[in-house]
Amino acid sequence: MTTLASPTPYDRDSTKLLNFSVPAEQTRIAQELKALGKIKVPSRSSYFGIVDLAGFKKDRFYIYQARWRPELPTAHILPHWNWPERVGQVTPVHVYTSGDEAELFLNGRSLGRKKREQYQYRLRWDDVKYEPGVSKVVAYKNGRRWAKDLVRTSSEASGLKMNADRARIKSDGSDLAFITVTVTDQNGMLVPRAKNRIRFELTGPGEIIAVDNGDPTNLESFQSKERNAFNGMCLVIVRSRLNEVGPIRLTAQSPGLKSTEISVTTASRGK
Numbered sequence: 001m002t003t004l005a006s007p008t009p010y011d012r013d014s015t016k017l018l019n020f021s022v023p024a025e026q027t028r029i030a031q032e033l034k035a036l037g038k039i040k041v042p043s044r045s046s047y048f049g050i051v052d053l054a055g056f057k058k059d060r061f062y063i064y065q066a067r068w069r070p071e072l073p074t075a076h077i078l079p080h081w082n083w084p085e086r087v088g089q090v091t092p093v094h095v096y097t098s099g100d101e102a103e104l105f106l107n108g109r110s111l112g113r114k115k116r117e118q119y120q121y122r123l124r125w126d127d128v129k130y131e132p133g134v135s136k137v138v139a140y141k142n143g144r145r146w147a148k149d150l151v152r153t154s155s156e157a158s159g160l161k162m163n164a165d166r167a168r169i170k171s172d173g174s175d176l177a178f179i180t181v182t183v184t185d186q187n188g189m190l191v192p193r194a195k196n197r198i199r200f201e202l203t204g205p206g207e208i209i210a211v212d213n214g215d216p217t218n219l220e221s222f223q224s225k226e227r228n229a230f231n232g233m234c235l236v237i238v239r240s241r242l243n244e245v246g247p248i249r250l251t252a253q254s255p256g257l258k259s260t261e262i263s264v265t266t267a268s269r270g271k
Helices: 023-036 061-068
Strands: 075-078 093-097 101-106 109-115 123-125 134-141 144-152 159-164 168-170 176-184 197-203 206-212 226-228 233-240 246-253 260-267
Touching: 061 075, 061 093, 075 134, 075 144, 093 101, 093 134, 093 144, 101 123, 109 123, 159 246, 159 260, 168 233, 176 246, 176 260, 197 206, 197 233, 206 226, 233 246
Parallel strands: 168 260
Antiparallel strands: 075 093, 093 123, 101 109, 101 134, 134 144, 159 176, 176 233, 197 226, 197 246, 206 233, 246 260
16 A cells, blocks of 8 residues: 655654744744654644635745746745845845746846746746845846836834725625735835734624634634734634624734724625
8 A cells, every 4th residue: 555645744744844934933943843853733734735724825826827827927026035134145036937037136236137948937046145125026028028026125013904805795694805914014014024913803793703824833713813923914704794784894903013994894685
């Protein structure tokens, strides 16, 4: 009988640190691994896939999009550009694009233009030295500008932002609104390494039925009314109440951050 390997962490190898990229977490988990010979707390799900359990797109989502939808202008640059501990250190930059070549810029300086070869799924600049600011890529197709993307160093977390997938849901007791919550700096930019604890309150003809952040190592109940941000984000799912109409107001609060509110309207079925 052949045994198929399962994806991390379900391959029976409890010594991997693949999901821990922040230095402080790496240190803590490494100490746990040294003391116990394994990582004590199991993950709730695989680290694999192109979207997480909150439905947020991972970087790898864009490598498939660029390959499977060549007609769609795509340029996706990674990693994010918040690495204060890496100033002056080599920090490779990768780009997924449906274009055929691309040029990378760091704080306005060109770091070279690269052409994508057949069966090459990413472009790589492996000798980039990190400095805070803006890392930007411009992609070309058939010699013309095709798509662009950039990542920018954010400042400290100062507020929260919410965005609903739609502003109106049906009052049938089952319709849902998916609300993305983002930790932002003073300029409204995502703070990509933020892990702030966020608490949610709802008023009006609806209810919070689930909260998540996409972190496969987070074992909190989906029915909790609070969550730590993961990569600066989390998700709240709101459901309407049967035959009740009006505005549902969701408030997000976190110590030290400016709170925010969003409204979703429930309407009679058929309207």
